[in-house]
Amino acid sequence: MRVLMAAGGTGGHIFPGIAIARAFRQRDPSVEVRFVGTERGLEKKLVPEAGFELTCIPSGALNNVSWRRRLQTLAALPAGFWKAWRLAGSFQPDIAIGVGGYASGLAMLAAMARGVPTLAVEVNVLPGLTNRLLARLVTGAAVSYRETAAYFGSKATLTGTPVRAEFEQIPPKPPDAPRRHALVFGGSQGAQAINRAMAEAAPRLAARSGLRLVHQTGERDAEAIRAAYAAAGLEAEVHPFIDRMADALAAADVIVCRAGAATIAEIAAAGRAAIFIPFPQAADDHQRKNAEAFARAGAGEVILQAELTGERLAQSILALLDDPARLARMEAASRALAQPRAAERAVDVALQILHRPV
Incomplete structure (x- = not known):
């Protein structure tokens, strides 16, 4: 089984992604997980240290940034999508999981274009810009709060926020x-x-x-x-x-x-x-x-x-x-207030999307 994990930018996106990736590996050590991120995000350091392969794509930010930064981001979108498209074709994931961050949207869209099932993981009450834009397009969603489910409708499953086992x-x-x-x-x-x-x-x-x-x-x-x-x-x-x-x-x-x-x-x-x-x-x-x-x-x-x-x-x-x-x-x-085993529940949702045993 191959999992494409789109998570990057800050620890708030990367660490839940790592927690889910480790939960997959704990369930089945043969699972291959490939992260997608950017050169400038913390994923460049954290993902390899966690023992996972990272592919970087051109990307940027659209929310809470200057107009100049938005224009730079828009200019980089075609190259970023093309690289994500090629990655989805060569890696051939069974599922793509988007946890948010600069590169998550492009990677998820490229996976959708390839016909790959997708799972959005949303850890905030109000979904980030990427997940709000993709809410109607994803196959399923793992959310941390009941209020968040409204953005994804019947696709949403309440899992809690994935936390690393340690x-x-x-x-x-x-x-x-x-x-x-x-x-x-x-x-x-x-x-x-x-x-x-x-x-x-x-x-x-x-x-x-x-x-x-x-x-x-x-x-x-x-x-x-x-x-x-x-x-x-x-x-x-x-x-x-x-x-x-x-x-x-x-x-x-x-x-x-x-x-x-x-x-x-x-x-x-x-x-x-x-x-x-x-x-x-x-x-x-x-x-x-x-x-x-x-x-x-x-x-x-x-x-x-x-x-x-x-x-x-x-x-x-x-x-x-x-x-x-x-x-x-x-x-x-x-x-x-803790929500134990949230990462394991997110894996369960992914396997259910693929109609595989949980």
Whole structure:
């Protein structure tokens, strides 16, 4: 069996794709999975590291970008479609799965043109632009939220957000474990607003004895954040990118992060408490909706970016670390929101589309 996996751009698209690819391989080691992405996306690094082959096609972005970028993207579409068409012809997939990202639309359209069955995987409440455009054309859809099913009609199956198995294997914190570990990240590419707030928070955090801080900054801000922490006397591990994020989540007591669907799902699978700072430009403000749902369940706190200051962020981090009983309640609430085996259910949907045994 051959699977064409169209997923790229950011970790929010790539990691669910990797989770599904691994679930296929776990079900049947002989399954061949080929990823389709772009040269500039994180898939260029993450997909080969996960043990899968990647084919890059010319692509771009149409949503939330300048007119110049849109024109460049439109100009690249014919070449991108042609390469995706040739790949679908040479690889001859049994099914194409689109998880979103810059190249997903072209790869899915090329597969459709070749007569290949297609499965859209949508991890957000509001589907991304690619999946909205393809909703009426795909063979089936695996969605994370009931509200999303309306976009795909009877084609939709509620599966939850696919999460890599290592996140689902993270055990709960022991009741008597010391609470002193904070993990900060702004998505797979960092977040300048969170980085700036953490730099402002550094002097107050440095005064907390025994605090252990790990911060994924993205490539652009890594050196500046290291310098800010050093100037404040704050000992911290600063990484442009954390390769073993499951290990980082397992060690963390408090997490500061954005609220993308994949991030939310991984934190719930790990059963950890979080302070969410939603990305304000996210489509339909979906990150705020994700974060507020976590907060209503008692599993997290929300600080809007417009209200974010270093003082407030430091106060929130330290208040949680100083209240182990509340942290334990938040962790239990977080784990209750998890959707285990979502990647396996997405594989089930793909096999059902192909009329193969589940």
